[in-house]
Amino acid sequence: MIVRSDNSALRAAAWEELKVRVAACDRCELALTRTNVVFGQGSVETPIVFVGEGPGADEDEQGLAFVGKAGQLLTKILSAGGISRDDAFITNVVKCRPPGNRLPATEEMMRCWDHLEAQLLLLRPKVLVCLGATSAKWILKTTEAISSLRGRWLEWRGIEVFPMFHPSYLLRDDSRKKGSPKELTWQDVRSLRERLDQYGKEKRS
Numbered sequence: 352m353i354v355r356s357d358n359s360a361l362r363a364a365a366w367e368e369l370k371v372r373v374a375a376c377d378r379c380e381l382a383l384t385r386t387n388v389v390f391g392q393g394s395v396e397t398p399i400v401f402v403g404e405g406p407g408a409d410e411d412e413q414g415l416a417f418v419g420k421a422g423q424l425l426t427k428i429l430s431a432g433g434i435s436r437d438d439a440f441i442t443n444v445v446k447c448r449p450p451g452n453r454l455p456a457t458e459e460m461m462r463c464w465d466h467l468e469a470q471l472l473l474l475r476p477k478v479l480v481c482l483g484a485t486s487a488k489w490i491l492k493t494t495e496a497i498s499s500l501r502g503r504w505l506e507w508r509g510i511e512v513f514p515m516f517h518p519s520y521l522l523r524d525d526s527r528k529k530g531s532p533k534e535l536t537w538q539d540v541r542s543l544r545e546r547l548d549q550y551g552k553e554k555r556s
Contacts, residue, residue, distance in 0.1 A: 362473055366395060369469050373446055378462040381447035387414035391442025391470065398477040398550055399434075399543075401425075401441045402467065403517060404485035405455045411448035416441045421518040425482070428518065432540035434547070440474055442467065444486050460489055471510070477550050479510050480543065483517030502539050504546075511546070515539045 374388050389406040392415055401417075409419035417425050426436050445455040445463045455463075471479065481487035484497035490507055491514075493500070500514040516532050516539075524532050 365469075366473050369466070369473070373466050376446065376463075376466070379447075379459045381445065381449060381459055384450050385447040386411045388446050389414055389416050389443060389448070390446060391416045391440060393436065393440035394438055395440065395474060397438055397440050397474065398547060399439045399480065400471065400474055400476040400478070401439055401480045401482055402486045402490065403441075403443045403482040405443050405445040405452075406448040407452050408448065416443055417518075420522060424518040424522060428521075428536060428540055431537070432544045434540070434544060440470075440476070442470060444489055454485055460485075471508075476510060478543070478546060479507060479512045481512060481514040483515075483520065486517075487512075487514040501535065502542065513539070513543060513546070515543075 370390055373390050376382060376388065389410045403417060403421075406416065407419050407421070410416055410422075416422070425441075429436055429439070444467060445459050446466060447463075449455050449459070479490070481490055481500075484500075487497055487500050488494065491500070491505060491512060497514060497516060501516055503514065505512040505514070516536050521532055521536060527533050
C-alpha cells in the first residue's frame, strides 16, 4: 500500500514505482487481451481528478485515457466550462480495456482497485469527478443511479466527489432540451468550475 506523503521527492518516486507496477499488472484476464495498459495522464499537481470506467479501443491502442470520441467530447465540455484537460488528471477504474468495450466486471475492479486508490492518495485532489455510473457506484459504494447522483457534492476519504454523466452517454443522447443529459452536464460543469475557483481563492488567501 502506498502511503500519503508530503515529501515531493518521495511522492515522485512512489508515482514512478506505481506506473511500473501498473504497466506490468497481470492480476486479471484483461491483461491477456490488452494492447496497452492505460495508467492515465495529466497534471500530477492538480486539484481535480476525473475517473471513468475503463479504456476503450482508442485508449487501448494509444495507452492514453479518454482519447476516443467520448474523450474528445469530454475535452469540449471541460473547455466550455473554462477547465483545461492539461490542468487535470484523467484515469479509469480499471487500467485495461474490457473486451468489446463492455463494463468492467466486479472482480476486475476489485483487482485493479489498489492501483486507483494509490493514484488518488498520491495525487491528493480536492475534487474527484466520477464519470458515469460505474465509477460513481464503485467509488461511493452505492447502488443509486447516476441520474440521481450527478450534480451532487459527496465525499470519499475527505475528498469532494462530484458524479457526472459519462461522455459516451451524451454521445448516445443528442437532445439539448431542458432537463436533457447534455443540458444537465452543462449545469454540472459550471458548478465544477465554481468549486475550483473557490479552491483557488482559498489557496491564494
